[in-house]
Amino acid sequence: MDAIRTEVMRNRFAALVEEASIILYKTAHTTFIKQTQDYQCAMCTVEGEVFAYPRSNGVATLVGLSLKPAIDWIGVENMRPGDVIITNDPFSTEGMCTHTPDIFTLRPIFHEGELLCFSWAFAHVSDVGGAVPSSISPSFTEIFQEGLRLRPVKLFREGELNEQLKDIISDNCRIPSETWGDIIAMCSALSSMDRRIIELVERYSVDDLTAGIREVLAYGEAKAREVISDLPDGSWSFSDYIEVVAGQPLLLRCTMTVSSSDVLLDFTGSSPQVQAACNFVTGAAPHPALVRCFVAYLLSSSPEMPMNGGIVRPIRTRAPKGVIMNAEFPAASGNRAASYTRIYDLVLGCLNQAIPEALAGGGGSQAAIIAASVTDPLTRKPRVSVIQPLIGGSGGRRSMDGIDAIDTPFGFLRSAPTESVEHEMPFLVRRFGLVTDSFGAGRYRGGAALEIELENRSHEATFSVRGCDRFTFQPWGVAGGAAGHCGGGWKNGEPVSMIELQKLGRGDRLHLRSPSGGGFGDPLERDPEAVLLDVRDGLLSEARALADYGVVIRDGALDLQATGAARAEAKARAEPQDGLFNVGAQRRAYEIDWPEPSTVALSIGLLEAPSGLRSAVKTWVTERQPKGAGPETVNALLKEGLAQIL
Numbered sequence: 001m002d003a004i005r006t007e008v009m010r011n012r013f014a015a016l017v018e019e020a021s022i023i024l025y026k027t028a029h030t031t032f033i034k035q036t037q038d039y040q041c042a043m044c045t046v047e048g049e050v051f052a053y054p055r056s057n058g059v060a061t062l063v064g065l066s067l068k069p070a071i072d073w074i075g076v077e078n079m080r081p082g083d084v085i086i087t088n089d090p091f092s093t094e095g096m097c098t099h100t101p102d103i104f105t106l107r108p109i110f111h112e113g114e115l116l117c118f119s120w121a122f123a124h125v126s127d128v129g130g131a132v133p134s135s136i137s138p139s140f141t142e143i144f145q146e147g148l149r150l151r152p153v154k155l156f157r158e159g160e161l162n163e164q165l166k167d168i169i170s171d172n173c174r175i176p177s178e179t180w181g182d183i184i185a186m187c188s189a190l191s192s193m194d195r196r197i198i199e200l201v202e203r204y205s206v207d208d209l210t211a212g213i214r215e216v217l218a219y220g221e222a223k224a225r226e227v228i229s230d231l232p233d234g235s236w237s238f239s240d241y242i243e244v245v246a247g248q249p250l251l252l253r254c255t256m257t258v259s260s261s262d263v264l265l266d267f268t269g270s271s272p273q274v275q276a277a278c279n280f281v282t283g284a285a286p287h288p289a290l291v292r293c294f295v296a297y298l299l300s301s302s303p304e305m306p307m308n309g310g311i312v313r314p315i316r317t318r319a320p321k322g323v324i325m326n327a328e329f330p331a332a333s334g335n336r337a338a339s340y341t342r343i344y345d346l347v348l349g350c351l352n353q354a355i356p357e358a359l360a361g362g363g364g365s366q367a368a369i370i371a372a373s374v375t376d377p378l379t380r381k382p383r384v385s386v387i388q389p390l391i392g393g394s395g396g397r398r399s400m401d402g403i404d405a406i407d408t409p410f411g412f413l414r415s416a417p418t419e420s421v422e423h424e425m426p427f428l429v430r431r432f433g434l435v436t437d438s439f440g441a442g443r444y445r446g447g448a449a450l451e452i453e454l455e456n457r458s459h460e461a462t463f464s465v466r467g468c469d470r471f472t473f474q475p476w477g478v479a480g481g482a483a484g485h486c487g488g489g490w491k492n493g494e495p496v497s498m499i500e501l502q503k504l505g506r507g508d509r510l511h512l513r514s515p516s517g518g519g520f521g522d523p524l525e526r527d528p529e530a531v532l533l534d535v536r537d538g539l540l541s542e543a544r545a546l547a548d549y550g551v552v553i554r555d556g557a558l559d560l561q562a563t564g565a566a567r568a569e570a571k572a573r574a575e576p577q578d579g580l581f582n583v584g585a586q587r588r589a590y591e592i593d594w595p596e597p598s599t600v601a602l603s604i605g606l607l608e609a610p611s612g613l614r615s616a617v618k619t620w621v622t623e624r625q626p627k628g629a630g631p632e633t634v635n636a637l638l639k640e641g642l643a644q645i646l
Contacts, residue, residue, distance in 0.1 A: 001215045009200075009212030010219070010306050013052035016196035017042055020119070021054040024189040029181030030126045031424060032369075032386040035416040041121035041189045043197070044309075046076065048118070051213045053307040059122075060412040061292045064312035066285045067120055069094040070106055073152040076115055079108040082159030084187055087152040088128065090143070091329050094283030099333045100128050100146045101135050103183060105155070107190040109197050111206060117213065119193035121186040125179045126371070126384050129172040132501060133373030133384045136334030136466050138244055141275040143330045148172040156187070174373070174382045220310025225261035227301045228314055231354055233258050238349025239269075239596055240362075241587070243471050244278045244338045246497065249590065250324065251599045252342050256294075256350035265290055265347060266318040267325055269600040272607060272614050277466075279327035280336035286317045289340050290325060292409060293347035297359075322607050322614075337467040341365040344409040345476075352478055352580060357398055361446055361518030362475040363407035364392010364484065368468040368514065374426055374458045385425050387454070387463075388432070389413045390512055392470070393439055393447020396481055396520030401530075402447035404434055404539070407517070426458040435513060437541050440474075441548035442481030442519020443526050448539055449485060449516040456504040463502040463510055465489070470515035474584030480577055481519025482548070483584035488513050518582070523549050524567050524574070532558045593627040601631035605638040609646070617641045 020041045028034045040058040044050045048068030070093050074085055085106040088097050097104050104122045108115055128135045130147030140146060148169065155162055169183070170176035201209050235257040241249040253269040267290070273279040282290055291312055298311055305311060319326035324339055345362050352358040368390040376383045391410050394402040403411075418429045430453040438449035454463075468487065475484035489496045490511040496502060504510060531551040534540035545551045550567035552559040602621060606614045620641040625634060 001218060002211070005208065005212055006215040006219055009209075010216045012200060013043060013216060014307070016193055017052045017054045018056055019196070020121070020189040020192045021057050023192050024121055024123070024185050025057055027185040027188055028123065029178045029185070030385070031416055031420065032126055033123050033182060033185070035414060035420055036386060036389055037412060037414050038124035039122060041119070041186070041193065043193060044118045044120055045213060046115055046117060049217065050309040051117070051217055055307055058412060061295070061409070062288045063307050064286060064288050064291055064295060064309050065096065067096060067106060067118065069096050069283070070104065070152040071118070074154070076108070079115065080158045081108070081110040082156060083108055083154055084156040084190060085152050086155040086183070087150050089149045089151050090281045090333055092151040094285070095281035095287050098280045098289065098336050099136070100130070100143070100149055101125055101334070103128070103186070105183070105186045105190060107194060109194045111198060111201050114206065116197060116201070116206065116209060119190040121189045123182045123186055125182045126386055127174045127179060129174070132464055133174060133382065133462060134371035134386070134464055136277065136371070137464055137501060138277050138335040138338070138466050140277045140332040140334060142332050146277070146332060146334050174384050216306055217308055217310035220306045220308045221313040223302050223305040224298050224311040225314050227298050228258065228263055229261045231258045233260065234354065236350040236353040238346050238353070239600075240342050240345050240349070241473050242278060242338050242342045243469055243473065244335060245274055245276045249473065250274065250278070251596070251603060252324065252339065252346055253600060254343070254346035254350055256347065256354065258354065262314050262316070263294065264316045264318065265294065267323060268318060268320055269603055270319075270323045270325060271603050272322050273324050273327035273331045273611070275615060277332040277335035278339045279324050279331040280333045280339060282317070282319050282326045286312050286315045290317045290319065290343060291315050292340070293344040293351070296408060297351060320607060322611055323603070328611055335466045337367050337369070338469045341367065341407070341409050341469070349581070358479050358520070358580065360397040361395030361402065361440060361442065361478045361481050361520045362484065363394040363402065363409075363447065363517045364449065364470065364475055364487070364515035365407060365409075366467055366469045366487065366515060367391050367410040367413060368512065369466050370452070370512070371464050371466075372425055372427070373462045374460070377458075383425065386416070387421055387425065387427070388416050388452060390450055390452060390514050392449055392475070392487065392514035393484070393517040395475065395478070395484070395517040396440065396442040396444035396446050398520060399444070401444045402439065402517035404448040405450035405514070406447065426456070427461070428455040428457055429453070430455050430509065434539060435516070436539060437544045438485050438516045439539070440477050440482045440484035440517055440519035441523035442477060443521025443523065444519065445526070445534070446475065446477070446481070446484045446517025446519050449487065449514045451511065451513040453509055453511040455509045456506060459506055461504045463504060465502070465512065473587045473590070475515055475518045476584065477518035477582035478520055478580060480522040481582060482523060483582050484516040484518040487515040524570055528558055528560065528563055595628065595630065597631050598625075598629055598634045601634045602638065605635060609642055613645055616645055620645060
């Protein structure tokens with residue numbers, strides 16, 4: 001490896017993708033890109049491995065994405081200069097696209113007839129048709145309900161627009177001009193990267209470019225292996241639930257195995273795919289959705305590590321066909337973010353066990369995306385827009401508090417300005433702010449919850465809220481920290497389910513609250529001055545300061561003598577925490593009736609049934625499963641149920 005060339009090319013590559021990312025951001029048409037920043041671009045090799053990825057803007061979690069399925073679908077032998085490939089199909093791309101609103105574009109870059117690499121861009125557009133505005137409902141049961149689906153196909157052929165394909169896209173969405181505007185913004189970013197790569201070749205050479213690509217990927221892999229080598233060898237498992245199917249908590253499970261500088265993340269034991277939109281496809285490669293927490297750990301441990309696909313080379317994943325995180329056709333996947341966040345929690349739970357003193361508590365673990373549709377009073381045409389992402393606070397960390405209103409897996413998502421929301425849609429934002437007394441207590445507390453209250457000023461509006469979770473099971477605390485708080489929703493003061501669409505008449509109000517982060521460490525060891533600061537900031541009441549932290553605050557002033565006495569009394573009556581994690585009373589009670597090992601046995605056994613019958617077999621078994629039954633009983637019931645139904 002030529003150290004000087006590697007560093008020069010690494011910085012050149014970084015600069016050109018950062019520039020392209022800004023171009024896409026500044027030229028996009030819809031709120032979810034130009035405000036919330038759900039988009040990205042990158043450079044990848046001829047084989048589809050990302051070698052340059054932005055850090056400053058946009059989605060930060062797709063650095064390990066493999067673009068090979070889309071490249072292979074078209075075939076490099078069929079590509080020409082000026083071609084642009086477009087797709088949004090999760091199945092033909094083996095999970096490269098994770099749901100239909102994520103439109104991916106890919107452009108081959110040639111120099112004197114030689115294919116050098118590809119530029120890539122994606123954007124979450126606000127509508128691609130389907131049964132509901134924004135194309136996503138958590139209750140959808142199959143992908144046919146989720147709008148137009150395009151296998152990889154050429155949008156431009158040697159620079160010429162495929163007008164028929166453009167018409168197909170425009171005719172199958174509710175906001176064709178806005179969707180097309182986002183697609184052209186992606187094409188502009190692709191062209192920018194093409195131009196900059198050719199400039200590099202002309203300044204240096206094709207050989208220097210290709211060697212630089214190889215070397216920056218190898219450098220990324222080497223830095224990742226350095227970090228992994230510091231972890232102890234061994235295996236650790238962690239499980240958690242998603243609650244996006246009413247009355248049916250779905251178990252997700254991961255076992256992390258570290259051996260020297262290699263890592264295996266095995267999701268065997270997770271629930272099979274369901275007739276709801278929380279499934280997604282990952283294929284055989286280490287998909288970004290499965291490795292994002294581990295990648296975040298690598299980048300945090302070694303900030304100088306380059307952002308490229310080399311850092312995922314030491315990571316292998318195993319997700320059996322048919323489980324939620326590797327679903328089979330025609331599974332719905334619009335609400336897959338609910339599963340993404342829980343997978344992040346699984347890997348974090350494993351890392352907490354592998355690393356002495358642990359890393360962090362569980363976060364709010366949701367990215368509830370509020371979208372709305374109204375009829376424009378002037379044009380009488382539909383207007384569809386994302387209103388706001390509602391994200392819960394992150395977990396307390398080993399050396400600092402969690403972050404209010406933002407959780408680590410979705411730190412790239414930005415809040416849309418209230419002025420922009422009220423300008424683009426007929427809604428009045430009555431409240432958008434942090435919630436008092438909402439975080440999990442700890443030596444380092446969790447991040448506070450976020451809430452929003454919207455009033456409809458139009459004749460009628462349709463709201464969809466996808467990604468909501470943590471209705472019952474709390475975000476977990478770690479190392480003595482308390483569990484966080486659950487979220488909720490209300491329509492005109494009455495509780496509502498976050499699973500279904502909500503229609504609001506004129507003057508109706510929708511009020512949503514996110515979950516909050518779990519705490520890290522014993523709350524009685526928290527600095528009293530930090531408790532006082534939270535009280536003065538309006539994030540903590542004086543009553544909760546005393547109840548959670550043993551800190552006495554009267555009229556905004558700290559009473560240290562009374563605090564010492566209160567903490568001594570609290571420590572005397574405190575019961576020791578059972579284990580590293582505090583998963584909350586609701587989950588503990590649930591697992592008395594439905595033990596985790598039995599649920600894992602059921603999940604594994606159900607994969608032996610034909611995919612269309614798994615739901616029926618699961619219902620048959622759970623209706624007959626005695627509370628508290630062990631895996632042996634579950635396996636016997638599975639055998640009987642399969643015989644009965646098959």
